[in-house]
Amino acid sequence: GMFDVSHMLGLDLQGSGAKAFLRGLIANDVAKLQEAGKALYSCMLNPEGGVIDDLIVYFLSDTEYRIVVNAGTADKDVAWMQERLAASGLEATLTVRRDLAMIAVQGPNARAKTWAALPGTEAASAGLKPFQAAIVGEYFIARTGYTGEDGFELTLPAGEAAATWAALTAAGVAPCGLGARDTLRLEAGMALYGNDMDETVSPLDAGLAWTVDFKDETRDFVGKAALQAQGTRQQTLGLILEDKGVLRSHQPVHTAQGVGETTSGTFSPTLQKSIALARLPLGVAAGDQVEVEIRGKRLKARVVKAPFARHGKALV
Incomplete structure (x- = not known):
């Protein structure tokens, strides 16, 4: 099945200070990302340790990252990131990519169906491990999802979305609604922003302690002191x-x-x-x-x- 998730927002962070900025912005540590295309799930916290949003960061290089944030928090997220970036003094630019569409193709045959629908994508994406992405022409193909199933999340120019959707339909991929996506993510135990966590809830209390990295004691990030003081x-x-x-x-x-x-x-x-x-x-x-x-x-x-x-x- 496939889901139109174009309501989610992609952001591109580029510059010599990009890595340092993200290490201070989110609770997980992007320093763990060494391989191009590797993804990291994390919460972005306020100073009180509450969750502003949960997001995915894709590592392209030490100076370039793709970030995907939730739709309902997108404007708030961008404003917060821009404010933190200006205050940091680091050399980095955040670009909002509202020119992109996103289609999630999920299920046991999702990858094979995608390759059948989009000739030329298999060679670069067949070797992707879970939580890894590759750039294939105008497509950003990530082996990620929000369903507990295997598959791809495809990011592509918005003008190509209708034709891509039609090609996937012709390959036998069934369109699914977001209600089905919600059922799948809950069966998979995946948190939903606004339900399972928000700005008043700590990731330690929301079952997301695994996304908080305290290993590098020298790394400070927004909300760290509050989390350490509060505990679980x-x-x-x-x-x-x-x-x-x-x-x-x-x-x-x-x-x-x-x-x-x-x-x-x-x-x-x-x-x-x-x-x-x-x-x-x-x-x-x-x-x-x-x-x-x-x-x-x-x-x-x-x-x-x-x-x-x-x-x-x-x-x-």
Whole structure:
């Protein structure tokens, strides 16, 4: 299947100070990126440790990076980056690429279907590992996605989007809506900005501690001091509803350790059960029984570790 994700925004960061700037801007460390095309997922934090946005950075060279940010936060993100860049005094330029479209082709046959639809792309992209990208003519082809499936995210000139979409359709790739994308990402345990984290939520509490790199003690980044002072105050785990009902966001979760809250919820086609991500008190563990309050009723749910499913197979 394919998703039109052109609402997401690409940014190009170029200049001798690009690497140093990103090392101070985001919680993960771009110094880990050594191979051209390699990608890094990270949160961009405010000084209080809350998440301004989650984003992907692609390393092209020490002086050139491609950044992809969320649509709903795009204007805020650009303003924040420009403000931080001006204050840094570093030599770098941020270019907003609203001339680009993005199509995500996802699923077990996604790569083969893409190559069939776009002749000439296979040679450069066949060897891509997950979270790696290649530039093929006007196409930026990344082996990334937001579905828990294999596939590509294609970035291309907006004027080429309709023809590319038609070629993919002719190759047997089915158009999918963003509702399907949301179900897939939740089954895969992937966080959604605005639901699972926002400017009031620390990545340590949102289940994203793995995206925060404290290894280089000499590296400072926005929000680092706040994260170190706060530590982990809550944890994000999965829920599977055992009674009849549908889990949605912002439903109270009653546990032996206190009350938490669902952050994302849906019906899982793979599990044929209702699932959710939830921020819960410390001490709650996978296997625990809890109760989710839905329309005034407490329904039984089981705590699990996400992901719920990957590559079409149930994992819980």
